[in-house]
Amino acid sequence: MSRFEGYPFRSRWFVHPARAGLRQHYVDEGQGPPLLFVHGNPSWSYLWRRPIDALRERHRCVAPDHIGMGLSDKPTAADYPHTLASRVDDLDALTTHLITERDAPERGWTLVMHDWGGPIGMAWARRHPHRVTRLVILNTAAFPNPHGARARLPLRLPLWLLRDTALGARLILRHNLFARGATWRPLGVRRRMPASVRAAFLAPYARPEHRIAIQQFIRDIPLRPGDPAWRILYDTGRELHRFANRPALIGWGLRDPVFDPAMLTYWCHALPHARTHVYPHAGHYVLEDAHERLIPEISDFLEQDR
Template identity: 30%
Template sequence: MKKENNKSSNRFSINSWETFDDTWPYEPHFNKAAGFGMHYVDEGDGEIILALHGEPTWGYLFRHLIGSLSTKYRVVVPDHMGFGKSETPQDRSYLLQDHINNLEKFVLDLNLKDITLVMHDFGGPVGMGLAIRHPDRIKRIVSVNGPTPLAQPNLGQALNKNGATSPWFSWIFKAYENGTLEQVLSQLDYNILSTLKLNGFENNDLITDTWLNAYGAHFKSREYTLGAIGWAKGFAEGAHQFEPTTSSTAEKISKKPTMAIWGMADKTLQANYFIPLFQEAFPNGEIHTLNGVGHYSLEDAPEEIASLIEVFLEKS
């Protein structure tokens, strides 16, 4: 194992036992298989549900889902490197392939099998990267406003069209060009709400000091924002690379039980582009659309989403 130097020393921005006024009552666990302290929760017993967050959230996004499903299933929710209660090493890349590598090492170290993936935002391509590398470990796939790249012929065209009309991606490219992207995202402890709003957060009734603290706590200074900056900057530079796959692997994955749940008010990953991409990848997959629900659909409609996933698990 590569020895970590002082520059990449272990860094946490949230106390590992912080519960945010009991809205996050889950015991913290840490895994170092990927060379840093990856925080995760591991609740319940039974078939494994692996829930993967995106930008700029963390496992807190799944807090209601954990409570609902852990009575029947084992729910494992890691925080990606540089997010939530995971460490933010200072000498690492935060591109898609690195997150896939981290997740793969985490899953293999815990020997997780018969996994139901539940993926939101960039958790989608990270989870699909794991599925492509280890299709035999994946039992079901659930996309909740999360892309599912699987060698679709129209993938590139759809991504370009979405990026041209998405407020979030439009801002990324503009801010990168004028040199303000890192400056803005390095202050996420202050502007976390405006970032969530730009992405299409809809449920204003949730906004409390506790909720804002939960989502902004990791980003208390610039050194802790490398994950959020790296993900956005990777888009601006075209540096993220989807996991390559063969036609036989893609066909094997496409036959697994799959479901997409999409908040139709999502401004970041617009339904008119991403639902057809899901259908291309999974012709037999279920699709459920939620009107008035935005990009952070697990915040806007947590009970409805938990119910849809539970029914899907029981019948598949």
């Protein structure tokens, strides 16, 4: 029986030679055209349990946990850079390993992205556009905040608190506030999570030293030019048009307090031929709130756009 509700998948590990032997956990289930699921903060590959279970009979489903998250090794801030650039490099190294050592195809990948998975996945796609056949975009952004300096005040204050203050660091590391908050209504979900599901989302972050990547992801949010992740995010957004000819599906929870309709509109302009499905009563974890509708729509998209 699986340790986590609805997550009966075999654990696999990739040892990063360029990361002092850090182990990255990933799921690799099924056969067929490959799907690459890229999660964000503070989730892990558990987020993808339902689409993997539904799609693995017809697709090869690959879902890594970023280093420091999920079941991957959890280095200190001194032992790993915890930057957007490092995440893209890690994804590149893992996918190259799968292609060269585990019989994954070089081409034909579908990127499925949520939250920080958008910047990570699309920056990887910029490096290897020939590998990417399709895109599935779920409440994420791969471009600077379209609100710019006018980002809404109710979000600026908590972000400043969590990103830039010692109190914010204590709330994240000591009290696990960010990961816990993502499982609460109305912050991360609009539908109450079952206790077993909430426990699974939180299990990898049971101790303060296991929450460093969560904190570092928040610190890496680029708010202005000069922030470390800004250039990658800016360049990725500027080049999204290169993927406008790829089949794309956008699935969007409209009750997300961070990834709001302005970000959805940006995606729609960048990918004008994308299928777009909105879920008025779903929040940030759209796969938790609207999976009954969203997963069949993803499956239909994959079958029709082969």
